[in-house]
Amino acid sequence: MHILQRGAHYRLGMDTKDLQLFLHLAETLHFGQTGEALHMSASAVSRKIKRIEEEVGQRLLERDNRSVRMTEIGRQFQDYARQSVGQWQSFCELVKQEKAGLIGEVTVFCSVTAAYSVLSDVLDPFRRRYPDIEIKLRTGDQADALSHLLNGDVDIAIAARPDKLSPRLQFHTLTHSPLLFIYPVIHCAVENSIREYVGSVGHLPWDKIPFIVSERGLARTRLDQWFRTLSVKPNIYAQVSGHEAIVSMVGLGFGVGVVPELVLMNSPLKEKVQVLDVQPPLSPFAVGLSASAQRLENPLVKAFWECAKASYRNDF
Numbered sequence: 001m002h003i004l005q006r007g008a009h010y011r012l013g014m015d016t017k018d019l020q021l022f023l024h025l026a027e028t029l030h031f032g033q034t035g036e037a038l039h040m041s042a043s044a045v046s047r048k049i050k051r052i053e054e055e056v057g058q059r060l061l062e063r064d065n066r067s068v069r070m071t072e073i074g075r076q077f078q079d080y081a082r083q084s085v086g087q088w089q090s091f092c093e094l095v096k097q098e099k100a101g102l103i104g105e106v107t108v109f110c111s112v113t114a115a116y117s118v119l120s121d122v123l124d125p126f127r128r129r130y131p132d133i134e135i136k137l138r139t140g141d142q143a144d145a146l147s148h149l150l151n152g153d154v155d156i157a158i159a160a161r162p163d164k165l166s167p168r169l170q171f172h173t174l175t176h177s178p179l180l181f182i183y184p185v186i187h188c189a190v191e192n193s194i195r196e197y198v199g200s201v202g203h204l205p206w207d208k209i210p211f212i213v214s215e216r217g218l219a220r221t222r223l224d225q226w227f228r229t230l231s232v233k234p235n236i237y238a239q240v241s242g243h244e245a246i247v248s249m250v251g252l253g254f255g256v257g258v259v260p261e262l263v264l265m266n267s268p269l270k271e272k273v274q275v276l277d278v279q280p281p282l283s284p285f286a287v288g289l290s291a292s293a294q295r296l297e298n299p300l301v302k303a304f305w306e307c308a309k310a311s312y313r314n315d316f
Contacts, residue, residue, distance in 0.1 A: 016088050018048055019081040022060070025049065026078045029068040052077075090297050104300045105134040109149075110158035111142040112244060113263045118158050118174060118287060122308045129307060133300055141242045143217030149290055155301045160218050160260070160285040171290045172305070174312045177260040179219060179282040182246075182273040188253035194276065206230065210237035210255035212246050219243065222282045223258050229280075247273060260285050 025034045031042040038045070053060050060074035070078070110119055115137065123135065138154060145159035149169060161171050183194045190210060197204045206227070211234050214220040227234050237255040240246060246257035247264060251272030262285075264270055289308055295301050 016085060018052060019085050021045065021048055022052060023078065023081050023085065025061075025068075026070060026074070026081075029070070031063075031068070093299060102130050102300055102303055103132040105136050106156065106300050106304045107136040107138065107154040108156050108158065108304070109138045109140065109145050109154040111145075111242065111263075112139050113260075113266050114142065114158045114287070115139055117262050117266045122304075122311045125311050126304060126307045130303055133303065135304075141217070143214065143220075143241075146290060149292060149295075152292075155295050155298070156289055156291045156304060158287070159290060160287055161290075162218055163221070165290075168292055169290050170293055170296060171288055172309055173286045173288040174308065175262075175287050177262040177285040177287055179222065179258055179284060180261055180264060181256060181258055181276040181278045182250050182264065183256045183276050184250055184253040185272050185274055186251075186253050190253055190255055194256070206232045206234065208235055210235050212238050212240060212249045212255045212257040214243065214246065215239045215241055218285065219258055219260065219282075226280075226282055258282065260287075262287065 021034065021038060021040075024037060025031065025045065028034050028037075031045045034040075035042045035045045049061060056073070056077060058073040058077075059071050060077050062069045062071055108119065119137075126133075126135075138148070142159045145157035146162065146166065146169065148154045149157050150166060158174075160177075161173065165171055184191050193209060194204070213223060213234075213236055223234075238249060240249065243259040243263040244267065246259050247267045247269050249255065250257040251269040256276070264273070264275075289305060291301060291305060296305060
C-alpha cells in the first residue's frame, strides 16, 4: 500500500515517457541499451531513473559497475508503471476513436441458436450506431464459449453463465432460459414408455429410459446433479456436441433429452418433440454477454457490450 500511495503522488507530476523509460529499463536492465533504444545517453537515462526514485522515496534498482537488478519496490513500481501507461494508452485510443469514429472489428462467439435468438436483436441497433465496426462471428458449441474468452481467441461470447464464473471474466445477463426435458412425438419405444407413465401416480423409470446428453457443458452438469439427487444411474444412449443435435436425435425417436427453451423454440424440429413435465425442474440458464475485463477496456468491445445491454432494455 505504501508504494501505491507514493506512486499515486508521483502520478500527479507524471511524465508518461518517464514511466515508459523505466519499463524499458526494467526489461533490459542495461542503461546503455535503453538509452540507445530511446535515443538518449546512458547518463541521461540514469538521471531520469534517479529522479523517479527520489519522487518515490525508494531505490527501484540496485546497480554497480557490472550489473543492474530490480529491488522488490522496483518490481511493485513496474506493475504500477505498466498499469498507468496502459490506462493512458487506452484513454488516448478512446479520444482518437471518438474523434474519428469507432472503426475496427469485434470478434463474437456464440452457438447457432444464440446467433439468431440473441445476437440478431443486438446487430441491427449496433450497426446503425456503429456502421464502421465489423462483427466477426464464430459459432460452435456454447460449452466452449468461455474457454475461447479465457484463451483470448474472441472478444465477447454469448453463453450461459456457469455456476462458477472465472474472476477474469465479466458477465451481464440478457435473458433466462428454462431447461426442458423433451421426448419424441412419433410413436416409438421411447414415446410408448413415457406415455405409459404420464398422468399416472408412478414415477418414470429414469434408469431404463435412453438419454441423449451433451458431451459437456452446464446443461450436462445440471442433469448429472439431478440424477445424483434421485440416486439414479442414467441410461446414456448417446453423447453429442451442441443442444441442437439433442433436439434432432430426440425427434428421431432415439431417446429423451434436456435442452434450453431458447434452443427448442428456435429449432426447425420443434414440432417433432414434446415437453415432459419433470419435478424437480432443473435450474434455468442465465444467458448473456461475457468478456474479460481487459478486453472491455477496448472502446470497440465496450461499444458492443453497452449496445447489447441497451438493446435488451429496449433503449434503441
